[in-house]
Amino acid sequence: xxxxxxxxKDWKKNENAFNQLSEIDIYKMLHQKSSSIVQWxxxxxxxxxxxxxxxxxxxxxxxxxxENNRADIVWYxxxxxxxxxxxxxxxxxxxxxxYRTISTSSSTKLLMQSILKTRKIVQLYVWYNxxxxxxxxxxxxxIAFTSNPKWDNFNESFATxxxxxxxxxxxxxxxxxxxxxxxxxxxxLIYGRLLxxxxxxxxxxxxxxx
Amino acid sequence: xxxNLEQSFVTQLQENQNIIHKICRLYTDNEDAHKxxxxxxxxxxxxxxxxxxxxxxFSTWAYRVALNTAIxxxxxxxxxxxxxxxxxxxxxxxxxxxxxxxxxxxKLMYQAVHQLNDIEKALIFMYLEDKDYxxxxxxxxxxxxxxxxxxxxxxxxxxxxxxP
Numbered sequence: 012x013x014x015x016x017x018x019x020k021d022w023k024k025n026e027n028a029f030n031q032l033s034e035i036d037i038y039k040m041l042h043q044k045s046s047s048i049v050q051w052x053x054x055x056x057x058x059x060x061x062x063x064x065x066x067x068x069x070x071x072x073x074x075x076x077x078e079n080n081r082a083d084i085v086w087y088x089x090x091x092x093x094x095x096x097x098x099x100x101x102x103x104x105x106x107x108x109x110y111r112t113i114s115t116s117s118s119t120k121l122l123m124q125s126i127l128k129t130r131k132i133v134q135l136y137v138w139y140n141x142x143x144x145x146x147x148x149x150x151x152x153x154i155a156f157t158s159n160p161k162w163d164n165f166n167e168s169f170a171t172x173x174x175x176x177x178x179x180x181x182x183x184x185x186x187x188x189x190x191x192x193x194x195x196x197x198x199x200l201i202y203g204r205l206l207x208x209x210x211x212x213x214x215x216x217x218x219x220x221x
Numbered sequence: 222x223x224x225n226l227e228q229s230f231v232t233q234l235q236e237n238q239n240i241i242h243k244i245c246r247l248y249t250d251n252e253d254a255h256k257x258x259x260x261x262x263x264x265x266x267x268x269x270x271x272x273x274x275x276x277x278x279f280s281t282w283a284y285r286v287a288l289n290t291a292i293x294x295x296x297x298x299x300x301x302x303x304x305x306x307x308x309x310x311x312x313x314x315x316x317x318x319x320x321x322x323x324x325x326x327x328k329l330m331y332q333a334v335h336q337l338n339d340i341e342k343a344l345i346f347m348y349l350e351d352k353d354y355x356x357x358x359x360x361x362x363x364x365x366x367x368x369x370x371x372x373x374x375x376x377x378x379x380x381x382x383x384x385p
Contacts, residue, residue, distance in 0.1 A: 017323060026243070037234055038227075049294055115286045116272065119343070212338070215339070
């Protein structure tokens with residue numbers, strides 16, 4: 012292709028035509044902040060880890076259970092807490108392990124794969140927490156209904172008026188769906204912006220190397 | 222980090238800075254963005270430098286890290302307002318035997334290259350730098366055969382952009 016040869020010739024000719032930076036300029040650059048997506052993923056992931064641990068610390072389940080006359084199951088819940096935190100620790104360990112493998116010296120494809128894998132672990136972590144939150148709220152509501160005398164009135168009306176039951180369940184579902192929707196939206200916004208280009212380039216690379 | 226390491230890095234980078242300039246030229250379209258990407262590549266090179274053991278030449282290693290940064294890690298910042306476009310400064314040195322037609326063709330060619338996607342630009346870049354298919358395939362992480370096939374497709378695509 013004639014034009015490409017022409018381009019190559021010009022490219023070589025202009026090889027040394029850039030404004031040269033001095034060593035001092037480069038020194039200065041070394042100490043600037045990076046704004047790479049890996050940096051951002053790391054920061055956002057840390058926030059996510061802290062956020063969900065914070066959420067689980069926020070709920071005082073012991074008092075809740077005592078108020079609902081179910082102090083008998085506090086022990087089981089503590090056991091569950093230990094399990095839950097172990098799982099979170101495993102997530103953090105996996106995240107860290109994968110994050111360490113991200114290397115700009117590896118091939119482009121490998122680099123992209125390791126970034127996406129790291130991201131996936133945090134995503135799984137968030138799904139896990141959402142699942143736990145959902146499970147927790149269902150169990151909590153169930154305990155309140157079955158064991159708290161304050162709810163007896165409601166229980167009666169539920170028993171006599173099936174419509175009330177249906178509406179209550181519907182409201183609960185809508186509220187939960189709404190919350191998850193908002194969360195999902197925030198996610199799309201953050202990661203969509205951050206990873207759109209990476210996804211596009213990864214797809215293109217995979218297309219070449221089907 | 223230790224001073225010697227920093228000094229050795231800065232010296233080598235200073236000598237090899239044109240590699241980075243060329244990548245910036247391909248992946249950005251104005252001077253601010255060029256500076257921005259240059260800085261990000263420098264930071265990434267510096268971060269990766271302690272692991273660089275001199276198994277390959279500094280320049281070979283720098284090619285890879287710089288390309289990876291441009292394709293994968295770099296986030297375009299908003300502060301790059303379109304100031305001077307590259308068309309205006311594409312040709313720094315004017316030939317004695319200035320050829321208007323050639324100049325026009327080159328301008329179109331640079332524009333066409335700028336329209337390629339990030340991966341295609343990487344392939345074209347390595348082609349312009351006389352890298353062989355072995356190195357291209359290793360840098361991108363694709364097979365040699367597929368790198369060759371893709372290169373031919375890109376040539377076809379460029380032809381199409383030039384002669385619609």
